[in-house]
Amino acid sequence: MPLASIHLVSLANPDTLPSLLKYIKSSNIQPLVTSKPIRWVIRPEQIQASELLTPRWDLLLILEDNKTSQDFMTSVLDPSPYGAKGDFKVVSHWSTTAAVPSRLTKEFRTKTNPSLLHPNAKDVPELTGALKDPLLNKDSQDLSLSSELQQWIGKSEDTLPVKGAISMLNLLSFKTGMKESYLKYGKAFAQTIGAKRGGNAKLVGNLMKGSERVSEEEQGVWHEFALAHYPSLLHFADMLASKDYQEVNQNNRVGALGDTCILCTSELVVEDLMKDGGKAKL
Structure with missing residues (x-):
């Protein structure tokens, strides 16, 4: 069963989301899902509640979990906000991995x-x-x-x-x-x-x-x-x-x-x- 990694990303400046999207588009990965978080409908009450609720999430990414996507996420999470990848800077990141049929x-x-x-x-x-x-x-x-x-x-x-x-x-x-x-x-x-x-x-x-x-x-x-x-x-x-x-x-x-x-x-x-x-x- 193939694996997929699920990522929530919060940016220092939400207005730089287009820069992150441009970086994704120019990369050699093809996300399964690229989506904009809008609001919580149900909030977690016990499991990772603070970790999930505290950041303002700017992007949901679901990727096929392989070395290419892992290397890509490493570059996205690079603390340096400027350079070849654009002007975005990730300040919070949550992720998990799942086996998807x-x-x-x-x-x-x-x-x-x-x-x-x-x-x-x-x-x-x-x-x-x-x-x-x-x-x-x-x-x-x-x-x-x-x-x-x-x-x-x-x-x-x-x-x-x-x-x-x-x-x-x-x-x-x-x-x-x-x-x-x-x-x-x-x-x-x-x-x-x-x-x-x-x-x-x-x-x-x-x-x-x-x-x-x-x-x-x-x-x-x-x-x-x-x-x-x-x-x-x-x-x-x-x-x-x-x-x-x-x-x-x-x-x-x-x-x-x-x-x-x-x-x-x-x-x-x-x-x-x-x-x-x-x-x-x-």
């Missing part, structure tokens, strides 16, 4: 991901109407729709803080013996409650500890990651607001997790920055 990485860059990020209009499912009478909770920590999250997302395509497809980075830590319960949630997500809203777990993997997979018996650590696609923030909110989703979420997902976090990111924002030479609004 080859069926997901094969043609991901050339076919799978482009078709998700830039779908034909006819392939994007309509909203189910759940937002007309939403189930609301006091916060979104259990992947419910909170009033604050609903207000941030807005109620129409015109008011969305981020347009188009979004990519949600999930980190998962399972309670001992509860993985099967989460798998039931994952199956329902793939077949009904997520799929009918365009939800797609486009990359998933078991986290690694050296050359071994992190054991589900080991507590206080992340076990898996997932990068979930949604056609828009409204599709994501439609799912959270619905009775059918929350029934499965509360019964099979919430109790299975010892800790989790979800970071909303946008690959389309990065694409716009690359096209506009850094002129797009960050």
Whole structure:
């Protein structure tokens, strides 16, 4: 099973992100994912909470884990802010490595991901109407729709803080013996409650500890990651607001997790920055 490295990068000056993107483009690596972190939907409460929440993350990178990508990240993390690589300087960096099924990485860059990020209009499912009478909770920590999250997302395509497809980075830590319960949630997500809203777990993997997979018996650590696609923030909110989703979420997902976090990111924002030479609004 191929390995992928997942990186969150924080820059001394967020306005230098276009310089970092230019450096990535000029290198000999081809990232699986290059995405702009937007906001936390679920915050980690126990595992690496300070490490993950304290920095202002400017970029999410998911790379095939090999010597080329390792050498590239070494150069990116070089403390020298100037020179051939441009004027960016990394001040915080978080990373992990995961084993990702080859069926997901094969043609991901050339076919799978482009078709998700830039779908034909006819392939994007309509909203189910759940937002007309939403189930609301006091916060979104259990992947419910909170009033604050609903207000941030807005109620129409015109008011969305981020347009188009979004990519949600999930980190998962399972309670001992509860993985099967989460798998039931994952199956329902793939077949009904997520799929009918365009939800797609486009990359998933078991986290690694050296050359071994992190054991589900080991507590206080992340076990898996997932990068979930949604056609828009409204599709994501439609799912959270619905009775059918929350029934499965509360019964099979919430109790299975010892800790989790979800970071909303946008690959389309990065694409716009690359096209506009850094002129797009960050």
